[in-house]
Amino acid sequence: MRKLHRSQRNKMLxxxxxxxxxxxxxxxxxxxxxxxLLCLLSFGLPLLIVYLAMAFILPQQ
Structure with a gap:
């Protein structure tokens, strides 16, 4: 099973x-x-919080 990680190659933020x-x-x-699109339509703040949490929790590649 592959583990989820932050990418070094496809990195923007x-x-x-x-x-x-x-x-x-x-x-x-x-x-x-x-x-x-999900941020703009309806899930803005909670989705941004999840993104930031993943940015600090997920290990780098």
Missing amino acids: FGVCGGLAEHFNTDPSIVRIAFV
């Missing part, structure tokens, strides 16, 4: 979206666009 994309074997741009 903290590497969380890049790590999620690598874990699920998808394009990092799709994960980033989905994250931004």
